[in-house]
Amino acid sequence: MAIPSLALAAYQNALSQSGAIEAKVSRSLAKPAAPAEGFGQMLTDSVKRVNDMQNGKDAMVESFASGQTQNVHELMINLQKASSAMQMTTAVRGKVIEAYRELVKIQF
8 A cells, every 4th residue: 555645745744853853852951051040149139139128118217207208108118018028038038947947857
């Protein structure tokens, strides 16, 4: 039984495409991508951003208390942002400490 030329061409096309896909996959697996930044650097940057928010909040409260600014809405928004950021940082710290304690319990 002869294979129709259209079916044979489709089969050959599929084979050539699978070879190209396999080559791309093998190239991507051969060179693992280096992370843009490490976990420690990301953590340090996050803590710095939270600290900057807290310092900005303190400056705005001081400015409002001294009568230099009258924008209550902006003050309240910044207070809430700083509070939320601190709560999230505290929650992450708690989870990291909890994970560390679990790792310490593991028997090797």
